[in-house]
Amino acid sequence: MPDILVVGGGASGMVASLFAARAGASVLLLEKNEKLGKKVYITGKGRCNLTNDCDRDEFLAQVARNPRFLYSALSFFSPRDMMSLLESAGCPVQVQRGRRVFPLSEKASDVTRALASCLRDAGVRVRLNSPVRSLVTESGRVVGVRLENGETVPAQAVILCTGGLSYPATGSTGDGYRFAAETGHTVLPPVPVLVGLETEESWPRSLQGLSLRNVALTLSLGKKTLYSELGEMLFTHFGVSGPLVLEASCHLPDPPRGSLLTVDLKPGLSAEQLDARLLRDFAAAGKKLLRTELSSLLPARLADIFPGLCGLPSSLPCSQMTAPQRQKLVAVLKCLPLTVSAPRPLDEAIVTRGGVSVKEIEPGTMRSRLVPNLFFAGELIDTDAHTGGYNLQIAWSTGALAGRSSVDSQCEKSRQS
Ligand SMILES: Cc1cc2nc3c(=O)[nH]c(=O)nc-3n(C[C@H](O)[C@H](O)[C@H](O)COP(=O)(O)OP(=O)(O)OC[C@H]3O[C@@H](n4cnc5c(N)ncnc54)[C@H](O)[C@@H]3O)c2cc1C
Numbered sequence: 001m002p003d004i005l006v007v008g009g010g011a012s013g014m015v016a017s018l019f020a021a022r023a024g025a026s027v028l029l030l031e032k033n034e035k036l037g038k039k040v041y042i043t044g045k046g047r048c049n050l051t052n053d054c055d056r057d058e059f060l061a062q063v064a065r066n067p068r069f070l071y072s073a074l075s076f077f078s079p080r081d082m083m084s085l086l087e088s089a090g091c092p093v094q095v096q097r098g099r100r101v102f103p104l105s106e107k108a109s110d111v112t113r114a115l116a117s118c119l120r121d122a123g124v125r126v127r128l129n130s131p132v133r134s135l136v137t138e139s140g141r142v143v144g145v146r147l148e149n150g151e152t153v154p155a156q157a158v159i160l161c162t163g164g165l166s167y168p169a170t171g172s173t174g175d176g177y178r179f180a181a182e183t184g185h186t187v188l189p190p191v192p193v194l195v196g197l198e199t200e201e202s203w204p205r206s207l208q209g210l211s212l213r214n215v216a217l218t219l220s221l222g223k224k225t226l227y228s229e230l231g232e233m234l235f236t237h238f239g240v241s242g243p244l245v246l247e248a249s250c251h252l253p254d255p256p257r258g259s260l261l262t263v264d265l266k267p268g269l270s271a272e273q274l275d276a277r278l279l280r281d282f283a284a285a286g287k288k289l290l291r292t293e294l295s296s297l298l299p300a301r302l303a304d305i306f307p308g309l310c311g312l313p314s315s316l317p318c319s320q321m322t323a324p325q326r327q328k329l330v331a332v333l334k335c336l337p338l339t340v341s342a343p344r345p346l347d348e349a350i351v352t353r354g355g356v357s358v359k360e361i362e363p364g365t366m367r368s369r370l371v372p373n374l375f376f377a378g379e380l381i382d383t384d385a386h387t388g389g390y391n392l393q394i395a396w397s398t399g400a401l402a403g404r405s406s407v408d409s410q411c412e413k414s415r416q417s
Pocket residue numbers: 007008009010011012013030031032033036037038039040042043044045048049050051130131132133161162163164166167170171172173174175176349350351377378379380388389390391392393395
């Protein structure tokens with residue numbers, strides 16, 4: 001019988017298995033896919049932004065949901081610890097802009113390969129193509145798991161590392177939510193975050209593929225600003241995406257009704273400076289069409305439709321622009337509105353918000369408060385963070401802590417009996 005059974009061989013499951021094995025347990029890792037870490041392969045567009053080289057308080061400031069719950073896990077296994085683990089496993093890392101950490105090779109596959117070799121060295125048994133169907137419980141404790149093929153695998157403790165519901169083709173199909181609910185845990189509804197946003201306006205679709213750099217994006221609800229940042233965004237076939245929009249999606253109310261995005265296309269200029277520039281440019285432009293002249297300020301595709309967005313005829317010559325028309329242009333350049341209709345669905349989200357309630361998990365051990373030999377780690381738990389390597393670090397840290405404390409709790413139990 002394995003001492004510790006880990007369900008799910010993604011980011012959190014690999015590290016949980018490693019820590020349990022290094023603490024002396026016999027560990028069996030069950031993964032439903034044909035390989036470990038399928039999601040890790042696609043992180044950071046295949047480059048894997050594996051953590052963020054910041055201290056604990058800076059890290060917790062980037063956690064959108066339940067930051068305090070992660071305090072002990074991050075203290076137990078920090079971003080620096082993860083960097084050292086990979087370095088010592090033959091996967092050197094580099095710190096890039098925003099203290100984002102990547103493997104030196106910029107290949108996510110090297111991260112998985114390094115972890116898989118650690119698992120081998122630590123003696124973890126890995127069973128691939130082994131989907132777990134349910135937990136087997138007796139007298140309020142988990143005694144093992146049942147596989148889809150009907151086989152029952154016994155265990156003294158189980159760590160659930162099955163991930164969330166985003167990108168289900170990587171294996172995270174929400175099974176752990178069901179296992180948690182069946183053992184009496186509260187599971188908060190899954191919500192997509194770090195995801196593109198659909199807009200009521202259809203014009204963004206005509207600009208599909210166009211990326212805007214150095215713009216300021218603001219998300220607001222009524223008079224309340226929920227998010228505002230400078231950076232890059234992208235128009236898509238459904239509305240908007242890109243780094244700024246993904247971050248904004250973390251702050252989107254659920255339901256999103258009434259949420260408004262506004263884009264400041266010229267954040268470096270005040271409205272007065274912009275008006276003065278247009279006045280000068282239009283005087284020099286003479287009979288040139290407005291949309292042609294605007295292409296010196298905006299990407300050509302946006303310039304083409306911009307007069308229409310301001311309620312002006314696109315064939316208007318610059319020389320005929322009135323002061324109110326120019327002011328309207330300035331107003332829209334500084335505050336281009338987009339009404340959010342919905343986030344894109346979960347299967348397109350980088351991360352799933354929601355999951356097993358942190359109130360039912362001990363933060364110092366990752367152990368269930370309801371089932372004494374059941375542990376949780378990773379995205380399955382109701383905590384998530386912004387982009388920058390924080391979500392993977394949550395998986396590494398909670399996995400490490402769950403792995404280690406699952407063994408400690410077994411030792412404690414055998415001392416007592
Ligand atoms: C496109 C994309 C890019 C991302 N980029 C980054 C990034 O650069 N940096 C960052 O910090 N975060 C990134 N993330 C988020 C990050 O990948 C996840 O937060 C992290 O992988 C969660 O780890 P996990 O172990 O909880 O879940 P997962 O990595 O999803 O692993 C869960 C594992 O459990 C297995 N499993 C599920 N159910 C069962 C079952 N019943 N039986 C057996 N096995 C099962 C699955 O097959 C899977 O292997 C990205 C996510 C996506 C989708």
